Each structure stands twice: as C-alpha cells, then as structure tokens.
Amino acid sequence: MDTAKIIRDLSVLPITQQKEIADYIEFLKKRYKKTALSRTSRPRKQKLSTESFIGIWQNRKDMKDSVSWVRNTRLTEWSG
Numbered sequence: 001m002d003t004a005k006i007i008r009d010l011s012v013l014p015i016t017q018q019k020e021i022a023d024y025i026e027f028l029k030k031r032y033k034k035t036a037l038s039r040t041s042r043p044r045k046q047k048l049s050t051e052s053f054i055g056i057w058q059n060r061k062d063m064k065d066s067v068s069w070v071r072n073t074r075l076t077e078w079s080g
C-alpha cells in the first residue's frame with residue numbers, strides 16, 4: 001500500500017469528499033477495533049504454580065485425608 005499516494009489523492013479532492021473519507025476511516029476503525037485487539041492483546045498464559053488458588057487448602061487439618069473428607073461431606077450433605 002502506497003500511503004503517500006493515498007495522501008496525494010486525498011489532498012486533491014474537495015473538502016466535502018475529504019470529510020466523507022475521514023468519516024469512513026473512523027467507521028472502519030471502530031468496526032475493526034475488536035478484531036485488531038483480539039489479535040494483538042491476547043492474555044499471556046500464566047504458570048499454574050502462580051495461580052492464586054494453588055495451596056488454599058494446604059494447612060487445613062480436615063483435608064489431610066481427602067477421601068474421608070469427601071465421604072463424610074457426601075454423607076452429611078446428601079442424606080436427607
């Protein structure tokens with residue numbers, strides 16, 4: 001794309017058409033803003049070890065035996 005040629009072509013147009021082109025450019029920028037952002041600003045993947053939920057049950061005494069904890073929780077929550 002020859003940007004200089006586009007600018008030269010634009011500059012020879014009457015001011016009314018220049019404003020129309022400027023409006024069209026703004027329309028295109030808004031229309032494709034989402035597409036451009038999704039390509040350029042993807043969130044970076046973090047290591048699982050840096051996630052805030054890692055280790056939240058680390059010091060819980062009731063979780064030492066997780067199988068028993070699940071069994072007891074099911075008995076108390078699911079039995080009517």
